[in-house]
Amino acid sequence: MSEDVVVADATAQREPPPEPASVDWFLRNLVALINRKSLGISISLHVSGFIVSGTLISGRQYFEEVGGLVGDSLSDSAELAQQFREYFTEPATLVYGGAEREHPHAQYPSFIHLKDACFFRGGGNEKGFPSSQGVLWRGKLVDVSGYFMGSVSFR
Numbered sequence: 001m002s003e004d005v006v007v008a009d010a011t012a013q014r015e016p017p018p019e020p021a022s023v024d025w026f027l028r029n030l031v032a033l034i035n036r037k038s039l040g041i042s043i044s045l046h047v048s049g050f051i052v053s054g055t056l057i058s059g060r061q062y063f064e065e066v067g068g069l070v071g072d073s074l075s076d077s078a079e080l081a082q083q084f085r086e087y088f089t090e091p092a093t094l095v096y097g098g099a100e101r102e103h104p105h106a107q108y109p110s111f112i113h114l115k116d117a118c119f120f121r122g123g124g125n126e127k128g129f130p131s132s133q134g135v136l137w138r139g140k141l142v143d144v145s146g147y148f149m150g151s152v153s154f155r
Contacts, residue, residue: 023110023141031109031141034058035096040115046146047139053152054117054134060096062113063088066136113138120152 034041035058044053057065067088074081116134 028141031112042151044148044152045144047143051120051152052117054114057113057115058096059113060092063092110141111138112141
């Protein structure tokens with residue numbers, strides 16, 4: 001019995017968990033603006049030791065383009081291709097459907113979306129990682145530790 005009391009006392013004295021990491025307010029507002037206006041801005045992000053560089057796009061554009069890529073890859077079945085396009089377009093419409101139906105995820109975004117994203121790591125790797133070909137990319141804003149306006153490119 002006395003062991004139970006000791007365990008309970010030790011548990012009661014634990015420190016509270018740390019506060020969740022905060023998101024840069026300016027970057028979050030920039031993403032929200034892009035989500036509303038469907039603009040494209042060159043940006044480079046520091047995420048988990050990598051630089052992710054590309055064009056900041058709206059969540060709606062991201063989902064529509066991913067749906068198009070997946071649908072285009074299913075050229076053998078037009079019906080299946082259309083189902084996948086609709087599967088990706090649905091969240092684009094529900095979450096990023098326009099000012100008249102603005103969803104909280106559009107106003108207070110948790111994710112950032114890039115087009116033509118390239119990945120670079122430290123140590124002078126001129127080829128990038130995994131390749132120099134740009135891709136569509138979605139990442140959590142909370143994981144961005146720094147950023148600058150403009151793209152990194154190969155010289």
